[in-house]
Every structure is written in structure tokens, then in C-alpha cells.
Amino acid sequence: MTMSLGIILILCLYVIIGVLDQISIQIGPYTPLFAATFTGWVMGDLQTGLMIGATLQLMTLGVATYGGATIPDFLSGAIMGTAYAIISGKGAEYGIGVAVPIGLLLTQLDILGRMCNTFFQHKADKFAEVGDYRGVERCNVLGIIPWTMSRILPVFIGLVFGEKVVSLINEMIPAWIMTGLKASGAILPAMGIAILMRYLPLKKYWPYFIIGFVLLAFGAEFFSVLGVALVGLALAAMYVMNQQHKVPVTSTNNVVDEYDDEEVEIDE
Known part of the structure; x- marks a missing residue:
């Protein structure tokens, strides 16, 4: 050619x-x-x-x-x-x-x-x-x-x-x-x-990595790369929505609690 x-x-x-x-x-x-x-x-x-x-x-x-x-x-x-x-x-x-x-x-x-x-x-x-x-x-x-x-x-x-x-x-x-x-x-x-x-921040988000790996490694007949990407998008959206419903915990005297680096979900 x-x-x-x-x-x-x-x-x-x-x-x-x-x-x-x-x-x-x-x-x-x-x-x-x-x-x-x-x-x-x-x-x-x-x-x-x-x-x-x-x-x-x-x-x-x-x-x-x-x-x-x-x-x-x-x-x-x-x-x-x-x-x-x-x-x-x-x-x-x-x-x-x-x-x-x-x-x-x-x-x-x-x-x-x-x-x-x-x-x-x-x-x-x-x-x-x-x-x-x-x-x-x-x-x-x-x-x-x-x-x-x-x-x-x-x-x-x-x-x-x-x-x-x-x-x-x-x-x-x-x-x-x-x-x-x-x-x-x-x-x-x-x-x-x-x-x-x-x-990538795998140490923090390793569960999501494992989910994607399992879907492609063991479910290749049912999942394509696009399918796994859409699952990842859905998980990311769920994570963002959960983070939006969390507020930091503070003590009654307006002093930040010693565990202020953690967040607790409050029921609406």
C-alpha cells in the first residue's frame, strides 16, 4: 500500500x-x-x-x-x-x-x-x-x-x-x-x-476501583467499558449527593469538637 x-x-x-x-x-x-x-x-x-x-x-x-x-x-x-x-x-x-x-x-x-x-x-x-x-x-x-x-x-x-x-x-x-x-x-x-x-486517589476511593475491576473482569459478557463508566458516574453522583447532606458536628459552646474532621449525616 x-x-x-x-x-x-x-x-x-x-x-x-x-x-x-x-x-x-x-x-x-x-x-x-x-x-x-x-x-x-x-x-x-x-x-x-x-x-x-x-x-x-x-x-x-x-x-x-x-x-x-x-x-x-x-x-x-x-x-x-x-x-x-x-x-x-x-x-x-x-x-x-x-x-x-x-x-x-x-x-x-x-x-x-x-x-x-x-x-x-x-x-x-x-x-x-x-x-x-x-x-x-x-x-x-x-x-x-x-x-x-x-x-x-x-x-x-x-x-x-x-x-x-x-x-x-x-x-x-x-x-x-x-x-x-x-x-x-x-x-x-x-x-x-x-x-x-x-x-488517582485510590487509597481513599479503593472500593469504587474494586467495583469497576470486578464488573469488567468477571462480567465482561454483560458490561462494556461504557457500561462500567456509567456505573461509576452513578456512584460518583450518589457520593456527591450524600456529601451535600452532611454538616460538621460542633459543641454547644461553639467550640469545634475534637472530631470535627468527621462528618455526621443529619436526618431532615
């Missing part, structure tokens, strides 16, 4: 949208879930795109560019990983295994894009000193160019030579490495879930 120039241009346009979303309102297109799903849809294999995107999304939970830190470029990695998986026909595990090193490698281009952006920001400082607010706005807009180019160029080159790149990878990489990539791709979802659990 080869990629047409039209598909490549559509995916490059999506990269631009993803970058603009990442540095502005962040409603979703910049995430690997959206990127991989869109790539799979455009290339006619939505299921593979969903599998790759969902796995990479789990890896990015809680990851952000705090303080301007550079993080793996899973936007580009998701697009190229999904495209390579579909072109090669090796499945989602292969695409995940390829997307991760691509995302890590492209951190260097992210740094280069940020460095080039400083040129426009210094120009903006000079415009600000003379009170030229239009010049400041113009520099901020132009600063988007190096940022987007740091994503578009690798994606465009990777997709244009995609089939040749995949063939070259298949010829050069030993079979045991390919097996390792597939194994790591299968392990990554578990690692993502572990990262998510690390940030």
Missing part, C-alpha cells in the same frame, strides 16, 4: 492544526489519540488508529511542558506510527513500537523549533519598547512558523518515503528486535494504566 500525495498533505495540514491547538486552547487535536485515529480514518483502517492512539494517550497522561520543558512529540509519532503500521500490515503493536522512538527522537527538533522561536520573541521585545503593539502581535504569529515546521518536516519526509522507510527498517532490523518492539507495544497499555493509577 502506498500513500497518495493528497493523504500526505491532509495529514500535514492536520499537524498544523494539532500544533496550533497545542499552543493555544488544547481541545484535543494535538493528542496522540486524535492524531492516530484521524490517520487511521484517512488511510482506511480506523481500528488500528484507535488502538495506537489510545495506547499512546495512556503514556502521555500527566505529561506537559511545565517550565518550557521538552516532551516526546507523540503527535508526529502517532501519525507516522499509525501510517507505518497500516502500510506494513504488521498491526498496532508494530505501530506503537515505532511511534515511541519517533516521538523521543523528535524532541531534538522541538528544541530546535523553540530556539528559532526566540528570534521572533526578541524582535517582539524591541517592538514592545517602542510601543508598537502590532509588531508584537506579528512576531507572536510568526513565532508559530518554526514550531509547526519542526513537526511538519519530519512527518512529510517520513510519509513521502514511508514505504521505502518501512522496507528499509524491515531489512535492517533483526527479527529479535522486531519481536521486542511488538512485546513492548503490548506492555505499554499496562504501563499507562499504572501511571494513571499513580495519580
Whole structure:
């Protein structure tokens, strides 16, 4: 399977949208879930795109560019990983295994894009000193160019030579490495879930976690992920409503009781 120039241009346009979303309102297109799903849809294999995107999304939970830190470029990695998986026909595990090193490698281009952006920001400082607010706005807009180019160029080159790149990878990489990539791709979802659990308040709400686990582990024939999510929503609503009917206990002389950190439900 080869990629047409039209598909490549559509995916490059999506990269631009993803970058603009990442540095502005962040409603979703910049995430690997959206990127991989869109790539799979455009290339006619939505299921593979969903599998790759969902796995990479789990890896990015809680990851952000705090303080301007550079993080793996899973936007580009998701697009190229999904495209390579579909072109090669090796499945989602292969695409995940390829997307991760691509995302890590492209951190260097992210740094280069940020460095080039400083040129426009210094120009903006000079415009600000003379009170030229239009010049400041113009520099901020132009600063988007190096940022987007740091994503578009690798994606465009990777997709244009995609089939040749995949063939070259298949010829050069030993079979045991390919097996390792597939194994790591299968392990990554578990690692993502572990990262998510690390940030959740499981010590306080562990009963709800057990309920969800039991429903999926022992009732998979009757419950889907959506069904368990709705049960969780109902339990959360019940918890919130119960909390709203509780008031802290205080002594008669307006001195807070020694057990004021606990709450007692009062019948209405």
C-alpha cells in the first residue's frame, strides 16, 4: 500500500492544526489519540488508529511542558506510527513500537523549533519598547512558523518515503528486535494504566476501583467499558449527593469538637 500525495498533505495540514491547538486552547487535536485515529480514518483502517492512539494517550497522561520543558512529540509519532503500521500490515503493536522512538527522537527538533522561536520573541521585545503593539502581535504569529515546521518536516519526509522507510527498517532490523518492539507495544497499555493509577486517589476511593475491576473482569459478557463508566458516574453522583447532606458536628459552646474532621449525616 502506498500513500497518495493528497493523504500526505491532509495529514500535514492536520499537524498544523494539532500544533496550533497545542499552543493555544488544547481541545484535543494535538493528542496522540486524535492524531492516530484521524490517520487511521484517512488511510482506511480506523481500528488500528484507535488502538495506537489510545495506547499512546495512556503514556502521555500527566505529561506537559511545565517550565518550557521538552516532551516526546507523540503527535508526529502517532501519525507516522499509525501510517507505518497500516502500510506494513504488521498491526498496532508494530505501530506503537515505532511511534515511541519517533516521538523521543523528535524532541531534538522541538528544541530546535523553540530556539528559532526566540528570534521572533526578541524582535517582539524591541517592538514592545517602542510601543508598537502590532509588531508584537506579528512576531507572536510568526513565532508559530518554526514550531509547526519542526513537526511538519519530519512527518512529510517520513510519509513521502514511508514505504521505502518501512522496507528499509524491515531489512535492517533483526527479527529479535522486531519481536521486542511488538512485546513492548503490548506492555505499554499496562504501563499507562499504572501511571494513571499513580495519580488517582485510590487509597481513599479503593472500593469504587474494586467495583469497576470486578464488573469488567468477571462480567465482561454483560458490561462494556461504557457500561462500567456509567456505573461509576452513578456512584460518583450518589457520593456527591450524600456529601451535600452532611454538616460538621460542633459543641454547644461553639467550640469545634475534637472530631470535627468527621462528618455526621443529619436526618431532615
